[in-house]
Amino acid sequence: MTDAPDTQFPQGEPVFWRRYRPRNGALAMIRPPMAGIHITDIEAAINHWRERSPSPDGLSLVPQTRALAEVYALMVYFRETEADETSLPTPAREAWLAWFDSTPDTPCIAICSTSQGDEVCKGCGRTFDEVQHWTEMTPGEKRASWRRITLDGSAWRFNRYAERALEDTGS
Numbered sequence: 001m002t003d004a005p006d007t008q009f010p011q012g013e014p015v016f017w018r019r020y021r022p023r024n025g026a027l028a029m030i031r032p033p034m035a036g037i038h039i040t041d042i043e044a045a046i047n048h049w050r051e052r053s054p055s056p057d058g059l060s061l062v063p064q065t066r067a068l069a070e071v072y073a074l075m076v077y078f079r080e081t082e083a084d085e086t087s088l089p090t091p092a093r094e095a096w097l098a099w100f101d102s103t104p105d106t107p108c109i110a111i112c113s114t115s116q117g118d119e120v121c122k123g124c125g126r127t128f129d130e131v132q133h134w135t136e137m138t139p140g141e142k143r144a145s146w147r148r149i150t151l152d153g154s155a156w157r158f159n160r161y162a163e164r165a166l167e168d169t170g171s
Contacts, residue, residue, distance in 0.1 A: 035085045035138050037088070037143065039076075039080070041099075041143050043072065045096045045099035049065040049099070050065055053065070064094075064095035068096065071092045100139045106134060107149055108124050109123045109124055110123070112131065114126075122156055125149030125154065125155030125158075126149060
């Protein structure tokens with residue numbers, strides 16, 4: 001960890017960094033861990049493909065489901081909860097990205113309190129940095145944010161303005 005001014009990022013590093021203020025008040029920049037795809041997202045992608053292309057005989061799997069199932073099986077066997085986004089086998093990554101593209105892109109409900117100075121948006125639950133750099137984040141980083149805010153459940157999108165979130169997803 002290094003102290004750095006608010007607007008300065010280390011050369012050559014990804015733009016998405018998390019900020020925090022330690023007790024001494026200095027702004028520290030830390031690189032977030034590599035984005036991982038949570039096992040529940042792998043399960044959701046498998047179910048997406050099973051629904052989209054059901055097995056004609058109850059035994060065979062379409063290539064997308066098979067590729068994701070192999071990753072899922074290895075995660076269970078090795079007791080891993082996350083798979084590295086960049087090292088998924090190509091067929092599994094493509095199948096996961098196709099599922100990802102079917103999900104809502106952003107948790108935003110158009111009530112952003114970060115523009116009023118909050119570090120965490122009351123509307124969607126994302127941090128200021130996540131809001132600012134959302135378009136630059138990888139799919140794995142976005143899903144990690146979605147997972148965190150969903151597990152937390154305190155953002156207005158989950159209670160006070162839940163109907164806006166339903167409108168955004170078309171549910």
